[in-house]
Amino acid sequence: xxxxxxxxxxxxxxxxxxxxxxxxxxxxxxxxxxxxxxxxxxxxxxxxxxxxxxxxxxxxxxxxxxxxxxxxxxxxxxxxxxxxxxxxxxxxxxxxxxxxxxxxxxxxxxxxxxxxxxxxxxxxxxxxxxxxxxxxxxxxxxxxxxxxxxxxxxxxxxxxxxxxxxxxxxxxxxxxxxxxxxxxxxxxxxxxxxxxxxxxxxxxxxxxxxxxxxxxxxxxxxxxxxxxxxxxxxxxxxxxxxxxxxxxxxxxxxxxxxxxxxxxxxxxxxxxxx
Amino acid sequence: xxxxxxxxxxxxxxxxxxxxxxxxxxxxxxxxxxxxxxxxxxxxxxxxxxxxxxxxxxxxxxxxxxxxxxxxxxxxxxxxxxxxxxxxxxxxxxxxxxxxxxxxxxxxxxxxxxxxxxxxxxxxxxxxxxxxxxxxxxxxxxxxxxxxxxxxxxxxxxxxxxxxxxxxxxxxxxxxxxxxxxxxxxxxxxxxxxxxxxxxxxxxxxxxxxxxxxxxxxxxxxxxxxxxxxxxxxxxxxxxxxxxxxxxxxxxxxxxxxxxxxxxxxxxxxxxxxxxxxxxxxxxxxxxxxxxxxxxxxxxxxxxxxxxxxxxxxxxxxxxxxxxxxxxxxxxxxxxxxxxxxxxxxxxxxxxxxxxxxxxxxxxxxxxxxxxxxxxxxxxxxxxxxxxxxxxxxxxxxxxxxxxxxxxxxxxxxxxxxxxxxxxxxxxxxxxxxxxxxxxxxxxxxxxxxxxxxxxxxx
Numbered sequence: 001x002x003x004x005x006x007x008x009x010x011x012x013x014x015x016x017x018x019x020x021x022x023x024x025x026x027x028x029x030x031x032x033x034x035x036x037x038x039x040x041x042x043x044x045x046x047x048x049x050x051x052x053x054x055x056x057x058x059x060x061x062x063x064x065x066x067x068x069x070x071x072x073x074x075x076x077x078x079x080x081x082x083x084x085x086x087x088x089x090x091x092x093x094x095x096x097x098x099x100x101x102x103x104x105x106x107x108x109x110x111x112x113x114x115x116x117x118x119x120x121x122x123x124x125x126x127x128x129x130x131x132x133x134x135x136x137x138x139x140x141x142x143x144x145x146x147x148x149x150x151x152x153x154x155x156x157x158x159x160x161x162x163x164x165x166x167x168x169x170x171x172x173x174x175x176x177x178x179x180x181x182x183x184x185x186x187x188x189x190x191x192x193x194x195x196x197x198x199x200x201x202x203x204x205x206x207x208x209x210x211x212x213x214x215x216x217x218x219x220x221x222x223x224x225x226x227x228x229x230x231x232x233x234x235x236x237x238x239x240x241x242x243x244x245x246x247x248x249x250x251x252x253x254x255x256x257x258x259x260x261x262x263x264x265x266x267x268x269x270x271x272x273x274x
Numbered sequence: 275x276x277x278x279x280x281x282x283x284x285x286x287x288x289x290x291x292x293x294x295x296x297x298x299x300x301x302x303x304x305x306x307x308x309x310x311x312x313x314x315x316x317x318x319x320x321x322x323x324x325x326x327x328x329x330x331x332x333x334x335x336x337x338x339x340x341x342x343x344x345x346x347x348x349x350x351x352x353x354x355x356x357x358x359x360x361x362x363x364x365x366x367x368x369x370x371x372x373x374x375x376x377x378x379x380x381x382x383x384x385x386x387x388x389x390x391x392x393x394x395x396x397x398x399x400x401x402x403x404x405x406x407x408x409x410x411x412x413x414x415x416x417x418x419x420x421x422x423x424x425x426x427x428x429x430x431x432x433x434x435x436x437x438x439x440x441x442x443x444x445x446x447x448x449x450x451x452x453x454x455x456x457x458x459x460x461x462x463x464x465x466x467x468x469x470x471x472x473x474x475x476x477x478x479x480x481x482x483x484x485x486x487x488x489x490x491x492x493x494x495x496x497x498x499x500x501x502x503x504x505x506x507x508x509x510x511x512x513x514x515x516x517x518x519x520x521x522x523x524x525x526x527x528x529x530x531x532x533x534x535x536x537x538x539x540x541x542x543x544x545x546x547x548x549x550x551x552x553x554x555x556x557x558x559x560x561x562x563x564x565x566x567x568x569x570x571x572x573x574x575x576x577x578x579x580x581x582x583x584x585x586x587x588x589x590x591x592x593x594x595x596x597x598x599x600x601x602x603x604x605x606x607x608x609x610x611x612x613x614x615x616x617x618x619x620x621x622x623x624x625x626x627x628x629x630x631x632x633x634x635x636x637x638x639x640x641x642x643x644x645x646x647x648x649x650x651x652x653x654x655x656x657x658x659x660x661x662x663x664x665x666x667x668x669x670x671x672x673x674x675x676x677x678x679x680x681x682x683x684x685x686x687x688x689x690x691x692x693x694x695x696x697x698x699x700x701x702x703x704x705x706x707x708x709x710x711x712x713x714x715x716x717x718x719x720x721x722x723x724x725x726x727x728x729x730x731x732x733x
Contacts, residue, residue, distance in 0.1 A: 069544065095546035103544070109537035111601075112530075115701040120534050121545050125527040127698055128547075130555055133526030134519060139698065142526060146698045167702070189546055 020047050022193050022224055023068070023099065028077030029248075030063055037063040039248035040077065045193065045241075050215065050225045052235035055245035056268060061228045062104060064245065065197050069101045070094045082192070096123065098192035104201060104228075106178035110171030114162065114181055117170050118153040121188035125149070153188065160184045160214060176207040183214070193224040200234060212238060232269065236260060244268070288604040291689065295608045299324070299615040303623065310631045315492050315499065320623055322502035327619050329509025330571045332610030335594040336516045336603060337563035343600035344524055345556045346536030348417040351404070352564055352591050353583040354424030355397040359565025360572045361431055361454055363393035367464045370443065371451040377461045379438045379453035386467050390569055397565025398558040400427075405557045409550060421585060431580040432457050459579035467573050468505050505574060512570060513607060516563060520603050521694075523559070530696035532556050590618065593677055599687020602694055609688065617673050621665045628662060637663035 023045040030038040038060040045051045055061050066072040068079050070091040078087045081099050095101075109117050127133040127142035157163040160180045165173060170181060179199055186194055196215075200208050215225060216238070229235045235242055236256040243253040246268040252259055259265055303324060307317045334352060341347040367389030368381025381389075400423070408419040430436060431454045438453030454460055472481045481504065488496040523529050531552045534542040542549050572578045590613065598609020628634070637659035638644040644660030647653040661668065680687070695701050 071540070071544075090548070091540075091543040092546050092548045095544055100546070101544050103541070107538050107541045109534050109541060111537060112533055112696065113701065116530060116533070116696055119527075119697055119701065120530050120542070120547075123546055127527030128531060128552075130523065130528050130559070133528045133698065134522050139522070139526075143698045146527070150697075150699065150701070185545065 021045060022047055022082050023226065024080045025064070025068065026078050026080075028064070028067055028074045028079065030060075030067055030072060030074050036248050038067060038074070041245070041248070041250050042077075043243045043250055043253055045224060045226050047224050048219060048222055049241060050219055050227060050239045052239035052242045053226060053228045053245065054230070054232055054235050054242060055251070057230075058247075059245040059268075060248040061245055062197060063248075065101060065195055065228060068094075069099065069195060095189060095191075098190065099195065100186045100189050100191035100193070101195040102179075102182045102186050102197055102199065104197040106175065106182045108170035108173065108178045108181055111169060113167055113169055114157070114173070115150075115153060115166050117181060117185055118157065118188055119146070119149055121185045122149050122152070123189055156184050156187055161210070176203045179203055179207075179211065183211070187218070191223070193226065194218075195226045195228075197228045198230060199227065200229065200231065208234075291604055292607050292611075295611055296328070299328070299611060303615070307627065310627055312627055312630060315494075316626065316630060318488075318492065318499050318503065320619075320626065322499065322506050324615060324619050324623070325506030326502065326509060327614035328611045329506060329513055330567055331591065331594045331614040331618065332513045332607045333509075333516050333567045333570075334564065334591040335598060335606040335610035335613075336513070336520050337560045337567065338591050338595050339600060339603060339606040340520055340523065340532075340556060340560040340563070342595065343602065343606070344529060344536060345532045345553060346413065347405075347409075347553065347557055347560075348413050349420045349557075349560070350417050350585070350588050350592070351420030351422075351424035352588040353568075353585065354420070354427040355400060355561045355564035356568025356571065356587075357424070357427050357431060357580070357583040358400050359393040359397045359568035360578055361393075361460070362396040362565075363389040363569045363573065364460055364462055364464075364578065365389075365452060365454070366392045368452075368460075369463060377463045379451055379455060379460070381452055381464075382441075382443060382450075386464060386470060386573075389464075390566065393569050394562040394565045397568070398562040401558045401561030402554060405554050409553050409557070421588070424583065424585060424588065428580045428583050431455075431583075454580075457580065459577045461577050462573060462575070464573075466501075468501060468508065471508070472504075509570060512566075513610075517603055517607060524603065524694055524696060526696070526698050528552070528555075533696045590673075593617065593673055595687075596677065596680055596685075597688055599689045602687070602689050604694075605687050605689035612688070617669065617676060621669045621672065625662055625665045634659055634662075 021044040025044070026042050028038055028041045029036070041060070041064055053061050053064065063072065067074045070086070070089050070093070073088050078085055080086060081094070081097055084097070086094050086097065086099070109120070112120070126145055127139075132138040132142055154163065154166075157166060160183070162177060162180050162184065165177060165181075170178070173181060183194075183196070183199065199211060199215075203211065212234075215227075219225060227235065227239065236259075239256065241253065242256055242259045244251040244259055244262070244265050246264075251264050251268060252262045300321070303320060304317065307320070312320075334356075338349065338352060341349045363386075364381060366382050366384050367386050368377065368379075368383070370383040371377070371380025373380070373383075384392075404419055404423050405416070408416040434456050436454045437456035438451055440449040441452050442448065443450045469481075472478055481500070484504070485496055485500045488500050492499060524532075531542060531547050531549070534545075534547070535549050535552060539549050542552075572582070594610045594613035595606055596609070597612055598607070599605030634655075638656045641660070644657045647655070648657045
């Protein structure tokens with residue numbers, strides 16, 4: 001029954017409570033010296049949806065991401081995930097709870113192969129304890145788990161159609177392939193909510209289509225997404241809920257239709273009074 | 275079992291590389307000695323000391339490779355951990371003061387293995403203390419902290435405050451005089467560790483037989499030669515042990531996280547890895563291993579002085595690691611061996627060889643008399659003699675030149691890129707992985723593992 005044990009181990013904890021809005025941000029602010037990067041941002045992400053976070057350059061989108069995922073600590077406000085206050089937790093603690101991010105510029109681990117990159121991600125790896133990896137009898141367990149993980153890794157690589165790159169060094173991949181790798185890797189951590197920071201930046205239209213298809217398919221399977229995007233049209237076409245940021249504030253949020261009609265949004269994008 | 279086979283092949287390839295390097299080194303030493311008619315005693319002695327230095331530098335390079343090559347931790351305080359290792363070991367294992375002998379201070383009088391363990395633990399704990407604040411900072415701060423620490427350690431052992439002091443050594447409250455000996459050094463007056471080890475293993479008769487055997491070819495006092503040769507062999511055994519341990523460490527999920535930290539720590543954290551824990555574990559393990567090398571290097575030498583642990587030695591280890599190629603355990607061993615043979619022992623061996631074979635006269639005492647004949651009447655002999663005599667100083671110049679050349683032309687080291695896969699199983703292409711998984715993938719959509727992971731998701 002080692003299979004079942006390993007499964008439970010790799011799955012992590014059971015969830016305390018299930019709400020319709022796994023991620024809530026309330027009154028979150030962050031200052032860098034005299035500059036206010038995020039100013040009282042409040043929004044929610046609904047389960048099983050694609051939520052878009054848009055705004056012009058410097059609107060505070062990436063800072064918001066960094067604040068949610070613990071890379072930065074907010075000066076004020078709270079972030080809660082699955083009903084639990086996660087404000088100020090370490091990034092690994094947040095990722096461990098099932099809220100996982102990708103980076104704007106794909107950060108693949110260059111001198112590791114695609115397979116190594118992927119094998120890194122899963123949670124609850126027994127061999128991450130040094131003694132288990134080194135001691136002769138305990139290592140058998142580690143080897144067993146690795147074999148299982150490798151199967152899972154292959155599956156996800158196939159899902160993203162990058163299995164032909166498996167043994168390539170990640171540093172040799174093209175920009176688009178890196179984006180795919182990064183998303184595949186994030187998926188292996190068994191997240192509930194994925195935060196994608198400009199997943200389509202620098203990606204050609206064909207690949208953009210493919211990435212979008214993957215995201216939609218994953219959403220249908222129950223994953224929740226929060227996308228930071230530049231490209232307004234792309235967000236409008238694909239997201240059910242859109243949050244618009246401008247100068248660190250939430251300008252407006254709602255359905256794409258509602259947001260599109262909003263005068264302030266148009267002004268922000270077309271460079272109205274600043 | 276195709277996986278077991280390919281794993282074995284890989285290991286064999288690594289082992290082959292190391293053996294080839296070692297064979298080439300020994301062959302060069304022996305042949306050049308033979309051709310020039312070096313005495314057998316000289317040959318055996320030089321082989322013994324060569325083996326000793328190969329052993330210590332290979333182990334140090336392996337330990338440093340765990341820090342730098344695997345985890346990206348910039349440790350330039352290697353000597354500090356070595357010093358703590360041997361000093362704590364001496365403190366624990368030296369006999370009690372007043373039990374005879376010339377030593378100014380005593381120790382706790384505990385068995386040698388306890389001392390070795392204590393030395394390693396102390397080095398690991400020092401690593402913990404150093405790493406705790408520094409790991410929160412950027413990588414280069416760790417470098418500054420470690421080199422400062424190694425100097426603090428050296429000056430601590432030099433200081434007269436710790437030269438001798440009293441500690442209680444029984445529950446009844448008896449005090450005994452212990453200490454670190456200060457600048458004049460510490461006499462290591464415990465029984466010879468190698469002979470004790472041989473005794474414990476019950477190999478005394480074998481060892482005596484070996485002494486007798488060597489005695490037939492080197493009649494005059496064969497004992498020290500055999501002793502140092504056997505000690506060299508023990509050190510090579512330790513190299514193999516380190517290699518095994520670190521290979522296993524690297525080829526595991528633990529090693530994978532270390533590698534990820536080296537590449538981009540933020541990514542590892544964003545994937546849910548508590549990178550601080552991994553860095554500290556890796557750092558402490560490496561420090562303990564460095565402490566053990568400090569012990570092995572010095573415990574048979576009779577005495578230890580703090581100034582042995584100058585930062586220079588740390589940089590020797592770095593050169594060894596860079597020669598071999600950071601990130602590769604095989605490269606670390608090969609780099610350690612080559613550094614020891616060519617850059618560390620090589621010049622001295624050359625000097626010994628030339629002096630003993632050609633028996634030239636005295637070298638000029640300074641640069642002026644050495645150069646004057648060369649300019650005056652094109653007589654190069656005094657200059658060459660002077661050069662030969664200054665080989666110890668020139669050695670450092672040669673090391674510098676080699677380092678610069680390497681950084682320019684082969685920064686990835688002799689054995690090239692860091693290619694050792696960080697996984698407990700071979701990560702090979704799916705076709706090579708065996709038919710079992712392929713059949714699974716074709717037959718049923720989700721494989722069992724995939725079922726466990728994707729199952730609850732699909733609802």
